[in-house]
Amino acid sequence: HKTGILGQKLNEGKTKQIFELVDQPGLVLVQSKDQITAGNAVRKDQMEGKAAIANKTTSCVFKLLQEAGIKTAFVKQHSDTAFIAAHCEMIPIEWVCRRVATGSFLKRNPGVKEGYRFSPLKMEMFFKDDANNDPQWSEEQLLEAKFSLAGLSIGQCEVDIMNRSTVAIFEILEKAWATQNCTLVDMKIEFGVNVTTKEVVLADVIDNDSWRLWPAGDRSQQKDKQVYRDLKEVTPEAMQMVKRNFEWVSERVKLLLEPQASGRVVVLMGSTSDMAHCEKIKKACASYGIPCTLRVTSAHKGPDETLRIKAGYEGDGVPTVFVAVAGRSNGLGPVMSGNTAYPVINCPPLTPDWGAQDVWSSLRMPSGLGCSTVLSPEAAAQFAAQIFGLSDHLVWCKLRASMLNTWVSLKLADKKLQACSL
C-alpha cells in the first residue's frame, strides 16, 4: 500500500529516479539512488548515513519553505529515501545565489578575496549541460534559448520570477540557519514547470550538496567541508571528519522548524460592538502562526480593570503586542501605551461619519507615548508579525514569502492583461 503503484520511469540521473504514480496523476515519486551505489559493508554504512541526512535535509527544508508559503513541487515524504512531488518539466538552469564569495566565484572573478560579502545577494545562473561543464549563462542567453516546458514559454516574466524566488528562498534559509549560528554562504536550486498548473515552482531537491554552510566563528567546521570537497582518496581520518560534519548538519536541520520565541497578540476592544473588526485581526494573526486573545475593556469606563488586565499579561513573561480597538475617542491604546513597555498598536474601527475626526485620538499623543496606528485589521496583525519576526524566524519567513507571492501575482496579472490586449 505504501509504494502506491509505480508507473513508468520518467527520468533517471546520477542520484535520482523519477517514477509516474499510476493512481496519482500529476504526481511523481522521486527516488534517491544513494543505496544502490553502496559497495562493501563499511562503505554501505557510510552511504546509509548520508542518505538519511540527505533525506532529513530535503524534507525539513521543503517543509520550512512550504510552511512559509513558498510554492514547491514537494508534496510529502514517502519513505526513507523517496518523496512524492508534483510532476514537473524541469528548466535546465541551476540558479546560484551567494552571500559570501568563495569557490568557483573566486576563480571566475580574480582579485575578489574569499569572504567578500554580497548585499544585495549575488545571482548567477548556469546552463545544465554536462558535456560542456555547465557553462555560466547571462539572462539574455536564457531568453534567447526560448525554452518551452509543459507548454509554458520561458520568457522575461518567468526569468524574473525565478530570479526573485531564488533570492527569497535564500533569505528564508539564511534566516533559519542563523538561528543555529550558521552562515548560509551560497546555494544552488532548480525550478520546474508544474505540468498540471503550468506554474514555475521550486523543484528537484535541496540537500547536503545544494549549499555551503559555515558555522559562525568555527573555522574548523568550515575546513571539514573543504576537506570533503578536496577529498580524492578516502582515508579513515578524513571520513571521520566528513561524518562529523554531516552529523552536525543533520542534528541541526530539524531545529530550523522550531520557533525561536513564541509571542502573542492581545486585542483589547472597548466594546463587543467591535467584535467583527477584532475577529479579522485574530484571523490574520493565525495566518502568521501567532496566538491571539480577545478581551473587552474600556479605559474610559473601567481604567482599573484595563490596567489589571495589562498587568496579567505583563506578569507571565510571554512577549506581547497589544492591539487597541476603540471607536470614537480611543483612550484605550494611549492609556495602555503610557503604562506598559510592550508595543501597542491602535487599530480604531473608523466610521464614515466621524472617522476623520476620531482618528486624531489615536494620532495626537502626549509626550512619552510610542503607540502606532494602523487602520486595517489585517495590517495591524501584519505589523505585530513584523515585530515578532525580529526574533522568530518562522514568522519572518512567512512575511518574506508573502512579499514574494504578492510580487509574483502582480507580475502574472500584468502578463495576462498584456496577452489579452494583444
Ligand SMILES: Nc1ncnc2c1ncn2[C@@H]1O[C@H](COP(=O)(O)OP(=O)(O)OP(=O)(O)O)[C@@H](O)[C@H]1O
Ligand atoms: N518533480 C520532478 N518532476 C520531474 N522531474 C524531476 C523532478 N525533480 C527532479 N527531476 C529530474 O529528475 C532527473 C534525475 O535527477 P538527478 O539529480 O539524479 O539528475 P542528475 O544526474 O543530477 O542530472 P541533472 O544534471 O539533470 O541534475 C533530473 O533530470 C531532475 O531534473
Ligand SMILES: *[C@@H]1O[C@H](CO)[C@@H](O)[C@H](O)[C@H]1NC(C)=O
Ligand atoms: C502542482 O500540481 C499539483 C497536482 O498535480 C497540484 O495539486 C498543485 O497545487 C500544483 N501546484 C504546486 C505549486 O505544486
Ligand SMILES: *[C@@H]1O[C@H](CO)[C@@H](O)[C@H](O)[C@H]1NC(C)=O
Ligand atoms: C526520512 O524522513 C522521514 C520524514 O522526515 C522520516 O520519517 C524517516 O525516518 C527518514 N529516514 C531516515 C533514514 O532518516
Ligand SMILES: *[C@@H]1O[C@H](CO)[C@@H](O)[C@H](O)[C@H]1NC(C)=O
Ligand atoms: C537577477 O535580477 C537582478 C536584479 O534585477 C539582476 O541584477 C541580475 O542580473 C539577475 N540575475 C540573473 C542571473 O539573471
Ligand SMILES: *[C@@H]1O[C@H](CO)[C@@H](O)[C@H](O)[C@H]1NC(C)=O
Ligand atoms: C549562538 O551563539 C551565541 C553567542 O555566541 C550563543 O549564546 C548561543 O547559544 C548560540 N546558539 C546556538 C544555537 O548555538
Ligand SMILES: *[C@@H]1O[C@H](CO)[C@@H](O)[C@H](O)[C@H]1NC(C)=O
Ligand atoms: C551529499 O549526499 C549525496 C547523496 O545524496 C552524496 O552522494 C554526496 O557525497 C554528499 N555530499 C556532500 C558534500 O555532503
Ligand SMILES: [Mg+2]
Ligand atoms: Mg541533479
